[in-house]
Amino acid sequence: MSITKDTVKKISKLSRIASNEKFEENMIKDLNSILKFVEQLNEVKIENIEPLASTVDQELIKREDKVSLMNEKKDILSNSPSGNEDFYVVPKVIE
Amino acid sequence: MSEIYKLTLCQIIEKIKSKEISCEEVTKSFVNRADKSKKLNCFIEDTFDQALKKSKDQDNKFESDKKLFGAPIAVKDLFCTKGVQTTASSKMLKGFKPEYESTVTSKLWNEGGNLLGKLNCDEYAMGSSNETSYFGNVINPYKNDKDLVPGGSSGGSASAVAACLTSATVGTDTGGSIRQPASFTGTVGLKPTYGRCSRWGIVAFASSLDQAGPMTKDVKDSALLLEVIAGHDNKDSTSAQNKVEPFSQKLKKDIKGLKVGIPKEYKVDGISKEILNLWEKGIEVVKSLGCEIKEISLPHTKYALPTYYIIAPAEASSNLARYDGVRYGFRAEGKDLIEMYENTRSLGFGDEVKRRILIGTYVLSSGYYDAYYLKAQRVRRLIKNDFDEAFKNVDTILTPTTPSSAFAIGENIDDPIAMYLNDVLTVPANLAGLPAISIPAGYDQNNLPLGLQLIGKPFDEQTVLNNAFAIEQSINFKPNYKDWWM
Numbered sequence: 001m002s003i004t005k006d007t008v009k010k011i012s013k014l015s016r017i018a019s020n021e022k023f024e025e026n027m028i029k030d031l032n033s034i035l036k037f038v039e040q041l042n043e044v045k046i047e048n049i050e051p052l053a054s055t056v057d058q059e060l061i062k063r064e065d066k067v068s069l070m071n072e073k074k075d076i077l078s079n080s081p082s083g084n085e086d087f088y089v090v091p092k093v094i095e
Numbered sequence: 096m097s098e099i100y101k102l103t104l105c106q107i108i109e110k111i112k113s114k115e116i117s118c119e120e121v122t123k124s125f126v127n128r129a130d131k132s133k134k135l136n137c138f139i140e141d142t143f144d145q146a147l148k149k150s151k152d153q154d155n156k157f158e159s160d161k162k163l164f165g166a167p168i169a170v171k172d173l174f175c176t177k178g179v180q181t182t183a184s185s186k187m188l189k190g191f192k193p194e195y196e197s198t199v200t201s202k203l204w205n206e207g208g209n210l211l212g213k214l215n216c217d218e219y220a221m222g223s224s225n226e227t228s229y230f231g232n233v234i235n236p237y238k239n240d241k242d243l244v245p246g247g248s249s250g251g252s253a254s255a256v257a258a259c260l261t262s263a264t265v266g267t268d269t270g271g272s273i274r275q276p277a278s279f280t281g282t283v284g285l286k287p288t289y290g291r292c293s294r295w296g297i298v299a300f301a302s303s304l305d306q307a308g309p310m311t312k313d314v315k316d317s318a319l320l321l322e323v324i325a326g327h328d329n330k331d332s333t334s335a336q337n338k339v340e341p342f343s344q345k346l347k348k349d350i351k352g353l354k355v356g357i358p359k360e361y362k363v364d365g366i367s368k369e370i371l372n373l374w375e376k377g378i379e380v381v382k383s384l385g386c387e388i389k390e391i392s393l394p395h396t397k398y399a400l401p402t403y404y405i406i407a408p409a410e411a412s413s414n415l416a417r418y419d420g421v422r423y424g425f426r427a428e429g430k431d432l433i434e435m436y437e438n439t440r441s442l443g444f445g446d447e448v449k450r451r452i453l454i455g456t457y458v459l460s461s462g463y464y465d466a467y468y469l470k471a472q473r474v475r476r477l478i479k480n481d482f483d484e485a486f487k488n489v490d491t492i493l494t495p496t497t498p499s500s501a502f503a504i505g506e507n508i509d510d511p512i513a514m515y516l517n518d519v520l521t522v523p524a525n526l527a528g529l530p531a532i533s534i535p536a537g538y539d540q541n542n543l544p545l546g547l548q549l550i551g552k553p554f555d556e557q558t559v560l561n562n563a564f565a566i567e568q569s570i571n572f573k574p575n576y577k578d579w580w581m
Binding site: 012046052082088 | 191192193194195289290303327329330332333335336395397398400401402404405412416419420421422423424425426429430431432433434435436437438440441442444446449450452453454456457460467469470471472473474475476477479511512515527528553
């Protein structure tokens with residue numbers, strides 16, 4: 001399998017990264033060399049091998065759902081690039 | 096004392112507790128040296144004034160029961176620090192001030208550590224040379240005729256410890272980001288077992304691989320830092336409930352009878368002759384310490400790096416979806432919401448981060464998921480099985496840390512695969528979730544430090560540390576750079 005300009009366009013769109021001619025050309029080269037490298041895995045016999053998503057060997061621990069004094073609205077909103085003290089402001093979504 | 100900064104973390108704390116030196120003197124010593132070392136570009140942001148003030152308070156309110164009392168500690172800029180800019184070395188997070196503190200760093204401060212600043216790293220910890228940072232390259236205190244990289248991604252941390260700009264530090268290791276830079280700078284770096292330390296409040300890269308760990312001048316310092324930062328955390332459901340031992344107190348150099356495995360597959364293509372010689376030397380040292388050497392086989396070693404370069408980008412593409420320009424960090428304008436997202440991510444992320452997001456998106460996308468992502472997860476199991484099998488017969492595994500010594504800035508930057516190969520010997524321990532340490536073990540012909548790696552069984556950091564301690568005591572490595580940058 002190899003990555004074409006259309007593939008880069010498609011995955012850039014899926015990744016929400018703006019793309020242009022120069023970006024696509026650079027990425028085609030790099031991504032294809034990375035893909036060629038990872039395709040070494042085609043040599044490995046993987047029949048009947050279960051995928052391993054995590055090495056954690058314990059049941060995930062749940063915690064009680066209770067109110068804490070973390071995550072105050074004012075503090076959190078202070079990092080918003082829109083600078084509004086009450087809301088996250090974004091470009092208009094509904095006409 | 097004139098050269099406090101040369102002392103190890105344990106020595107500093109001992110001298111503070113015996114009132115031989117004051118907390119303020121210690122902090123001043125590091126601040127003065129760091130001030131004169133700006134050329135190395137280790138710090139993205141310093142908190143020197145705050146640290147000096149706290150050190151005076153510490154002298155006035157002496158708390159000798161705290162394990163790190165008075166130790167000035169700068170941390171990798173991947174750890175969220177309350178009210179102090181945290182960037183992950185990305186333009187995307189420039190100006191971001193978390194309103195919370197990561198679990199690992201809060202444990203440092205609870206034990207009397209004193210934040211000295213935030214250390215440079217590769218952008219979102221993606222890189223092996225610290226060259227992907229938005230805040231510029233970090234310079235290795237070791238040099239030949241050119242300036243050298245410190246390794247990465249914890250490059251600022253490694254250089255800062257090596258150059259004595261902090262008493263110790265914590266880094267993160269997803270594929271070698273603690274051990275490879277430790278090897279390049281003649282310092283000690285420990286990646287604990289996956290789950291040993293909480294990931295809460297650490298900027299996420301690849302969540303099934305990321306692990307925080309100590310970077311220090313010697314093994315004992317790493318043991319002490321690990322016992323401080325390890326432990327279960329309710330806020331990270333993957334953090335382990337295993338008991339945390341007082342690793343530094345239990346440290347011993349008598350390792351007679353220990354079975355040490357030598358995996359033949361680690362003689363990878365492109366590994367330098369000098370590294371192989373160093374490995375031989377390491378084998379002789381552990382033999383002379385009374386260990387039993389066993390040749391072992393880890394047959395899927397060569398597939399670890401390709402596996403990693405599917406799994407890590409896949410997890411990264413998902414983790415980095417949160418950077419949308421809405422809630423924090425950088426925002427670029429756009430005519431509508433989608434264009435604002437796309438412009439923000441295009442201008443906010445650097446090239447290496449974009450490469451990995453695109454690869455990750457590709458291997459997770461419809462039609463490719465099974466062929467790449469699921470296949471990589473299956474091979475990951477085979478790699479873990481190799482280790483499980485090997486650890487039936489050995490206690491630790493001894494390998495080199497890196498296939499070469501530190502390289503010049505710019506040397507590998509145009510070839511992503513050449514850069515990725517730096518991690519060929521460190522990545523397997525991440526995929527299998529195992530603890531692994533790099534310790535300095537000698538110099539190459541250009542007087543650049545080289546590291547040896549020890550890999551251990553899950554949650555058996557104590558044996559790894561003991562083995563490393565014994566080798567360290569036997570080799571007696573001494574830093575040999577000059578302060579050329581001052």
